[in-house]
Amino acid sequence: MKCDYCQQENNASDDFCTHCGMPLGQWYYLENGQEQGPLSSSDVLTLYCKGQLTTETILYREQHARQTFEQSVLYGYAQKWHILEDDATYTQEEIQALQLDENTNVFVEGMQESLPYNQTILFEKPVLEVPSVDWFYQKDEQWMGPVQADSLLTLYLQNEIVEDTLVRNGQQEAVSYASSSIYPQTLEWYIDQGKKEDAGPFSTEQAVAFYVQQEMEPDTLVWAEGLEEWIAFEESALMRFLPEEMPVEQMVQPSTKQPFNKWKVAIIALSVLLVTAIGVDVYLWRVKANHMAQVEVSEEQLESDINDLQDEIDSAKEDLETSQKNNKQNKKDLETVQKKPKKSKKRHRC
Ligand SMILES: [Zn+2]
Numbered sequence: 001m002k003c004d005y006c007q008q009e010n011n012a013s014d015d016f017c018t019h020c021g022m023p024l025g026q027w028y029y030l031e032n033g034q035e036q037g038p039l040s041s042s043d044v045l046t047l048y049c050k051g052q053l054t055t056e057t058i059l060y061r062e063q064h065a066r067q068t069f070e071q072s073v074l075y076g077y078a079q080k081w082h083i084l085e086d087d088a089t090y091t092q093e094e095i096q097a098l099q100l101d102e103n104t105n106v107f108v109e110g111m112q113e114s115l116p117y118n119q120t121i122l123f124e125k126p127v128l129e130v131p132s133v134d135w136f137y138q139k140d141e142q143w144m145g146p147v148q149a150d151s152l153l154t155l156y157l158q159n160e161i162v163e164d165t166l167v168r169n170g171q172q173e174a175v176s177y178a179s180s181s182i183y184p185q186t187l188e189w190y191i192d193q194g195k196k197e198d199a200g201p202f203s204t205e206q207a208v209a210f211y212v213q214q215e216m217e218p219d220t221l222v223w224a225e226g227l228e229e230w231i232a233f234e235e236s237a238l239m240r241f242l243p244e245e246m247p248v249e250q251m252v253q254p255s256t257k258q259p260f261n262k263w264k265v266a267i268i269a270l271s272v273l274l275v276t277a278i279g280v281d282v283y284l285w286r287v288k289a290n291h292m293a294q295v296e297v298s299e300e301q302l303e304s305d306i307n308d309l310q311d312e313i314d315s316a317k318e319d320l321e322t323s324q325k326n327n328k329q330n331k332k333d334l335e336t337v338q339k340k341p342k343k344s345k346k347r348h349r350c
Contacts, residue, residue: 001014003022004022004041005020005022005041005110006020010024023073026040027039027060027074028061029044029060031057041074041077041110042111042112045077045078045109048069048078049120049121055068055075057069077109079092080108081094081106082106084105100117102117102123103117104116106120134146134148135149137177139161143168149182154226154227154228157187158227158231159235159239162237163178164177167180187224188203188224189201189204189223189224190223204241208238211233212242212243218234220233221233222238281316281320
């Protein structure tokens with residue numbers, strides 16, 4: 001019987017090659033219950049190296065009992081790894097520790113041809129055990145990096161990368177930042193209160209709510225773990241959590257305009273009331289004038305008309321007074337609104 005490995009002739013009754021020691025005869029193995037083969041010893045070892053057979057795979061040789069690969073005579077060969085053009089022998093752990101280039105050709109004893117390192121079972125394990133710590137992110141369809149995970153957090157807090165930005169860890173598959181393992185599920189924000197003590201920590205929702213309630217300005221400084229320095233609210237990741245119906249002008253308004261606008265609203269409201277009051281007065285005088293034109297020059301009639309007009313004037317005066325009262329009430333209300341932010345600011349001071 002000819003040895004597939006060294007091509008030397010052996011006796012038909014030989015179980016192993018008398019020249020090289022390889023098991024002689026054809027091998028078969030089970031894959032999903034299906035018999036695969038026949039294969040030479042060298043072929044079986046190649047499949048094991050490629051990961052297509054495992055130590056648990058059932059295999060058998062003609063005229064031999066079924067066994068697992070680990071129980072077979074071939075398993076001993078599979079423990080002896082070689083690097084092409086290198087006489088040394090390595091165990092699986094030893095050769096993996098060398099962190100060979102992925103194109104380096106390797107083989108186990110008994111294999112006819114070597115394989116590139118990255119096509120063998122050696123390749124996957126070190127990648128999983130030593131994941132790259134360097135991250136890359138996409139900007140304008142270009143990959144940027146490498147950067148540390150912390151730097152990605154900083155970029156995120158500064159609104160330079162967003163939830164949908166594609167990121168990848170080393171050569172691993174790209175995913176959105178929000179679905180990556182390093183996306184911050186919760187953030188703690190601090191709000192600068194000028195000379196007062198900084199307020200916080202607040203959740204993203206809380207911080208955004210303060211802004212929506214106009215208790216913060218676009219240039220109010222905020223900070224969260226991961227930022228090197230305080231940044232303006234409008235430059236932070238918080239901007240993206242604003243409700244959609246938030247009026248655009250409020251987002252871009254300089255802070256100094258806020259109190260001014262409250263006064264503007266108050267002045268407009270007062271003006272409207274005043275104009276209405278004057279309008280009512282003018283109208284009544286017109287009604288009176290019309291009356292004058294229509295009345296006959298009867299003194300009695302005139303006296304009666306004057307009385308009627310007097311009633312109308314009194315009624316108009318009452319209306320005017322009511323308007324003025326409402327006016328005062330509105331002014332009060334506006335003043336109350338004005339004071340609210342101050343009150344609530346005290347509430348969230350630490
Ligand atoms: Zn042989």
